[in-house]
Amino acid sequence: MDKQQYLEVYRHSLAHILAKAVIEIYGKDVQYAIGPQIDDGAYYDFVLPEGQSISENDFAAIENKMHEILNRKEAWTRKEVSRAEALELFKDQKFKTELIEDLPEDEKITVYYTGDDYIDLCRGPHVDNSQELLGAAFKIHAASMAYWRGDEKRDRMQRVYFYAYPTKAELKDHIKMIQEAKERDHRKIGAQLELFMFNETAPGMPYWLPRGWQMYRTLMQYSRQLQRKHGYHEIAAPLINNKRLWLVSGHWAHYLNNMFIVPGVDGFTKADVNVDQLVDSLEDEGADVKSSKIEAGSLVYNRENLDTMAAKPMNCPNAMLTFKRKTRSYKELPIRYSEYDVLHRKEKSGQLNGLLRVQEFRQDDDHTFVMESQIKDEIADIISIADEIYNTFGLTYRAELSTRPDDFMGDIEVWNRAEASLKEILDEKYGPDGYEVNEGDGAFYGPKIDLQIKDAIGREWQCGTIQLDFQLPHNFGLTYTAEDGSKQMPVVIHRAIYGSLERFIGIIIENFKGSFPFWLSPMQVGIVPIRPEHNEYARKIEDLLIENGIRVEADYNDVNMKNKIKEFHNYRDPYILVLGDKEAAENTVSINIRGNKKLNNVPVDKFLEICRKMNKTHCLDLIDSLD
Numbered sequence: 001m002d003k004q005q006y007l008e009v010y011r012h013s014l015a016h017i018l019a020k021a022v023i024e025i026y027g028k029d030v031q032y033a034i035g036p037q038i039d040d041g042a043y044y045d046f047v048l049p050e051g052q053s054i055s056e057n058d059f060a061a062i063e064n065k066m067h068e069i070l071n072r073k074e075a076w077t078r079k080e081v082s083r084a085e086a087l088e089l090f091k092d093q094k095f096k097t098e099l100i101e102d103l104p105e106d107e108k109i110t111v112y113y114t115g116d117d118y119i120d121l122c123r124g125p126h127v128d129n130s131q132e133l134l135g136a137a138f139k140i141h142a143a144s145m146a147y148w149r150g151d152e153k154r155d156r157m158q159r160v161y162f163y164a165y166p167t168k169a170e171l172k173d174h175i176k177m178i179q180e181a182k183e184r185d186h187r188k189i190g191a192q193l194e195l196f197m198f199n200e201t202a203p204g205m206p207y208w209l210p211r212g213w214q215m216y217r218t219l220m221q222y223s224r225q226l227q228r229k230h231g232y233h234e235i236a237a238p239l240i241n242n243k244r245l246w247l248v249s250g251h252w253a254h255y256l257n258n259m260f261i262v263p264g265v266d267g268f269t270k271a272d273v274n275v276d277q278l279v280d281s282l283e284d285e286g287a288d289v290k291s292s293k294i295e296a297g298s299l300v301y302n303r304e305n306l307d308t309m310a311a312k313p314m315n316c317p318n319a320m321l322t323f324k325r326k327t328r329s330y331k332e333l334p335i336r337y338s339e340y341d342v343l344h345r346k347e348k349s350g351q352l353n354g355l356l357r358v359q360e361f362r363q364d365d366d367h368t369f370v371m372e373s374q375i376k377d378e379i380a381d382i383i384s385i386a387d388e389i390y391n392t393f394g395l396t397y398r399a400e401l402s403t404r405p406d407d408f409m410g411d412i413e414v415w416n417r418a419e420a421s422l423k424e425i426l427d428e429k430y431g432p433d434g435y436e437v438n439e440g441d442g443a444f445y446g447p448k449i450d451l452q453i454k455d456a457i458g459r460e461w462q463c464g465t466i467q468l469d470f471q472l473p474h475n476f477g478l479t480y481t482a483e484d485g486s487k488q489m490p491v492v493i494h495r496a497i498y499g500s501l502e503r504f505i506g507i508i509i510e511n512f513k514g515s516f517p518f519w520l521s522p523m524q525v526g527i528v529p530i531r532p533e534h535n536e537y538a539r540k541i542e543d544l545l546i547e548n549g550i551r552v553e554a555d556y557n558d559v560n561m562k563n564k565i566k567e568f569h570n571y572r573d574p575y576i577l578v579l580g581d582k583e584a585a586e587n588t589v590s591i592n593i594r595g596n597k598k599l600n601n602v603p604v605d606k607f608l609e610i611c612r613k614m615n616k617t618h619c620l621d622l623i624d625s626l627d
């Protein structure tokens with residue numbers, strides 16, 4: 001048994017011990033549901049007898065009961081039972097009964113006894129005796145509300161979470177990491193720095209406040225500047241599109257549950273339109289709808305449904321139409337269309353997580369149209385862009401190859417060719433053992449390379465992606481004129497480096513703990529005139545900084561100087577200039593550098609040189625010396 005298998009058995013067995021402890025404390029009327037292991041421990045879902053609940057004050061008592069149970073050194077017994085026997089065993093447990101009734105008739109059913117008085121419905125495996133768990137390092141850390149089977153219309157349950165690791169040292173390290181994560185929480189820091197907010201009227205859709213929007217725009221500006229050097233051209237397209245577009249692209253068949261739908265009304269609410277008529281209407285618009293017809297099957301559509309609109313979850317169909325607007329030659333390829341349009345993807349409310357999982361976002365998106373012979377060089381160039389961007393933020397990453405999913409669209413041979421192309425590129429860039437293969441996790445239209453970046457506390461996030469697509473060009477009937485005069489179909493490379501800018505910003509807020517590099521900081525310089533008579537000189541410095549592209553804010557209020565400095569310090573402005581008689585007389589600035597260092601009487605031109613240098617070179621560290 002390898003370490004991962006051992007951890008799964010260890011944690012899942014402790015979940016049963018948790019359930020047994022809760023039943024012994026709260027009584028036989030406890031309804032217990034499921035208790036799976038998770039990445040850092042496990043949880044169990046319960047419905048307690050009326051009037052009872054589990055809070056943080058109860059964690060220690062439950063942990064003590066778990067240790068007491070382990071010290072009994074009870075045997076664990078696995079038993080196969082019939083469907084009827086299982087239903088009899090769990091006749092007083094509504095959730096277990098439902099799980100049993102949902103099993104196929106021929107499903108093998110197993111139960112596990114822990115001692116003689118606790119039984120659970122489980123496939124296992126588990127330990128043979130509780131003594132194998134003696135000395136177990138675990139800690140209950142949360143009790144939250146959950147719905148049975150994730151359905152908000154079903155029973156409300158209490159979900160009790162615990163951490164579990166093989167040793168106390170590992171548990172201690174994990175708890176320390178969790179505490180560090182809390183201190184870095186982008187939601188907390190974002191509120192403190194007034195970067196963004198959420199409102200219940202638009203769940204999962206952030207409001208960007210002035211300081212946060214400035215940082216957002218700076219990220220886009222950096223991306224745009226870099227992409228221009230690599231031959232990208234930016235476009236913008238409608239944010240909602242007719243259902244017919246999504247039928248052609250395949251999103252209606254493969255991605256509908258994640259789309260926000262806007263029903264159309266056109267006065268033809270009773271007129272049925274069959275698939276052939278639908279296909280004809282799409283062909284009139286110049287689309288190749290062969291695969292679209294397959295996706296639609298023999299369903300009959302209502303005319304009003306044809307005017308249904310959807311907020312776009314992806315930019316790719318719009319890029320296809322942009323490419324198709326005129327005849328193309330092989331001499332034009334590659335054609336690179338970048339987009340920063342707003343996207344909407346419907347998520348379950350329980351999956352929303354600050355900026356890290358939202359329903360409205362932008363991507364540094366691109367769709368590049370190439371000949372097959374250009375794939376290798378183009379993807380190599382994309383990876384070079386990723387390397388440059390991630391290095392700028394001090395981020396490391398690893399690559400994954402994600403292959404054909406079960407709900408793929410198109411021909412298997414085309415998929416095989418696309419996967420082979422990406423594998424060859426990855427082998428050459430990272431070596432055969434330098435990346436992982438994530439079977440079945442490709443997009444429905446093509447395989448992809450995912451770039452998993454690591455954050456400050458070691459967690460991984462999928463941000464960058466490079467997707468090879470032979471399917472959408474076929475669906476949209478895209479062609480170019482080859483050198484021999486024949487019509488050929490281009491290949492499309494879908495690409496993002498930041499990925500969701502919202503997610504990327506959430507990650508870097510936590511990485512930098514809100515103390516951003518100079519070039520990225522919402523406001524780079526705060527100006528504090530010591531007294532009102534120094535305001536004139538302060539305005540001169542402010543104007544000079546603005547002329548040089550430096551983001552600056554000044555406080556001209558007649559209040560205590562220390563209060564002004566404190567305000568800019570709380571916003572974590574990299575440099576705070578304190579200006580008084582000496583500075584005005586000598587045309588200098590005195591600088592409070594973030595981190596409590598100071599430089600006095602720095603010539604203004606020297607300070608401007610420092611600021612321009614850091615903006616130009618995207619320095620990660622502040623310059624704190626003139627040496």
